[in-house]
Amino acid sequence: MEPEPKQIRSYLEEMSKRSSALSSSSFDDLLAYAEPFAPSVTISNPPNRCLIANTPATANEPFLSIPFSKLITPDTPLAFLSQVNSLRPPQTQTTTHTHQLITNSDLAIILNLLSLPQTHAYKKLLPSQSEFDAILPVTWSSSTLSSNLKGSSALISEIESLKSSLSSLFSSVISKLSSPTTTFTDFLHAYCCISSRSFSIKDAADPNAPPTPALLPLIDMCNHKRPRVCSYKKHGDRVVLTALIDLKPGDEVSITYGAKSSSELLRDYGFALGSEENTEPDGSSNDCVKITIRDNFLVSFRAPGGGASYSYFCLSEGVNAVREKAEEGEADFGFSGGENGATSFEDFEEGDEEGEDDDFFGDDDDDENDGPDLLDIVERVALLESTLTTSLSNYDSPPTSSSPSCLIVLDNDVRIIKFYVKVCKAILKIAELVSKEVSVDEISKYLEEMKNMTEINEWEAVVAFCKLKLALSKYFC
Numbered sequence: 451m452e453p454e455p456k457q458i459r460s461y462l463e464e465m466s467k468r469s470s471a472l473s474s475s476s477f478d479d480l481l482a483y484a485e486p487f488a489p490s491v492t493i494s495n496p497p498n499r500c501l502i503a504n505t506p507a508t509a510n511e512p513f514l515s516i517p518f519s520k521l522i523t524p525d526t527p528l529a530f531l532s533q534v535n536s537l538r539p540p541q542t543q544t545t546t547h548t549h550q551l552i553t554n555s556d557l558a559i560i561l562n563l564l565s566l567p568q569t570h571a572y573k574k575l576l577p578s579q580s581e582f583d584a585i586l587p588v589t590w591s592s593s594t595l596s597s598n599l600k601g602s603s604a605l606i607s608e609i610e611s612l613k614s615s616l617s618s619l620f621s622s623v624i625s626k627l628s629s630p631t632t633t634f635t636d637f638l639h640a641y642c643c644i645s646s647r648s649f650s651i652k653d654a655a656d657p658n659a660p661p662t663p664a665l666l667p668l669i670d671m672c673n674h675k676r677p678r679v680c681s682y683k684k685h686g687d688r689v690v691l692t693a694l695i696d697l698k699p700g701d702e703v704s705i706t707y708g709a710k711s712s713s714e715l716l717r718d719y720g721f722a723l724g725s726e727e728n729t730e731p732d733g734s735s736n737d738c739v740k741i742t743i744r745d746n747f748l749v750s751f752r753a754p755g756g757g758a759s760y761s762y763f764c765l766s767e768g769v770n771a772v773r774e775k776a777e778e779g780e781a782d783f784g785f786s787g788g789e790n791g792a793t794s795f796e797d798f799e800e801g802d803e804e805g806e807d808d809d810f811f812g813d814d815d816d817d818e819n820d821g822p823d824l825l826d827i828v829e830r831v832a833l834l835e836s837t838l839t840t841s842l843s844n845y846d847s848p849p850t851s852s853s854p855s856c857l858i859v860l861d862n863d864v865r866i867i868k869f870y871v872k873v874c875k876a877i878l879k880i881a882e883l884v885s886k887e888v889s890v891d892e893i894s895k896y897l898e899e900m901k902n903m904t905e906i907n908e909w910e911a912v913v914a915f916c917k918l919k920l921a922l923s924k925y926f927c
């Protein structure tokens with residue numbers, strides 16, 4: 451039988467009593483978690499605190515570790531997650547995404563964080579709500595959102611969805627399971643903490659085990675940086691932070707929050723990185739969008755400056771338009787399809803190793819067959835191009851925002867949309883030439899001229915698309 455909300459509440463109260471034994475107030479008390487191997491580290495001053503090494507660290511040797519028991523995890527009575535499931539309202543589809551924006555594990559961590567006393571060492575070092583208000587879009591009013599992110603309507607609607615999920619989760623789940631004195635403001639603060647400071651911890655002994663999401667005292671003082679300076683994993687009953695390069699006294703001890711687009715960094719952590727900084731060690735940018743064509747191999751359409759892509763918000767509208775069109779007609783456009791016909795996040799995510807990406811522009815069973823499919827594909831490209839052109843007109847030119855992080859996101863959006871508009875236009879032009887049945891030589895000559903007028907990444911995208919989807923290999927030498 452599932453526990454009643456009041457049983458959960460008493461469990462959380464019990465936890466709270468136990469953890470008050472840990473109460474203390476300073477960074478040194480938090481550092482004591484790392485005993486008996488505490489290194490000498492300090493934190494720099496706000497606004498952008500970070501962890502600084504006071505002693506040298508050697509590459510590939512453990513630098514700092516804390517017992518797993520000091521983490522704030524979703525660890526709860528067994529039936530807790532199904533309890534949350536029965537309380538939470540069905541997800542309303544107001545977003546372009548179909549995944550749950552706030553998971554049950556997030557909620558469990560939030561409840562555990564809320565149950566800690568204010569005097570707890572970890573809680574005392576958390577940023578204040580006003581610090582979160584300054585950076586995290588989920589705390590902004592609708593008018594601030596629309597002026598700071600003018601043009602980026604898919605990102606705005608994503609954040610609005612998050613805001614409305616928070617309101618409904620507070621009334622349906624949190625108010626029932628946490629202390630009766632918990633206010634929405636407490637909940638919002640706890641959400642901002644897990645959004646910007648919870649990390650997934652992999653178990654070194656079992657790489658296939660699902661990672662544990664948790665708030666990581668001390669280690670969460672590390673800022674995000676590429677390339678990776680330190681990494682963390684669970685080893686036995688401790689989480690161990692290992693330096694990957696030698697560190698000298700005074701060096702920043704940073705980790706990586708993962709390969710994320712600037713839109714995602716802004717949404718979850720409240721900062722964004724310029725395109726140079728938001729680059730993976732292999733040189734690929736996280737701020738470009740790929741549309742993958744599945745064939746014997748994967749082909750990415752690349753925005754300038756990058757390879758694999760994680761940024762997708764600015765393309766959502768174009769893709770949704772194409773999808774809607776597909777649903778009106780009988781054609782199979784090859785989408786995997788999110789619920790309610792919305793484009794799923796996965797449509798844009800980096801494909802997995804097995805090449806399971808959705809085929810964006812339709813079936814490619816027979817790429818040498820450019821007969822009946824051609825018009826259909828050209829129509830989709832034309833629709834994508836016109837929808838993207840309309841989206842572009844919603845941004846200021848050049849984009850403006852009073853938030854520097856938002857400005858980075860808007861600049862990226864515009865750069866990526868312009869890239870796709872150019873790619874689409876070139877594909878349409880080529881399709882038009884081919885339909886006029888001019889000679890192969892003439893078309894090849896025209897393509898050579900076009901190539902010289904196009905950025906190399908754009909041209910790669912055009913060629914890849916034409917060869918694979920329009921079977922126009924013969925025109926490209």
Ligand SMILES: C[S@@+](CC[C@H](N)C(=O)[O-])C[C@H]1O[C@@H](n2cnc3c(N)ncnc32)[C@H](O)[C@@H]1O
Pocket residue numbers: 497498499500577585646647670671672673674675718719720721
């Ligand atoms: C896990 S905390 C890191 C420690 C944090 N600076 C603190 O004061 O506790 C994540 C927050 O640090 C800041 N941050 C982390 N990496 C950053 C970076 N590369 N640039 C700007 N801010 C960053 C953001 O405010 C983010 O929400």
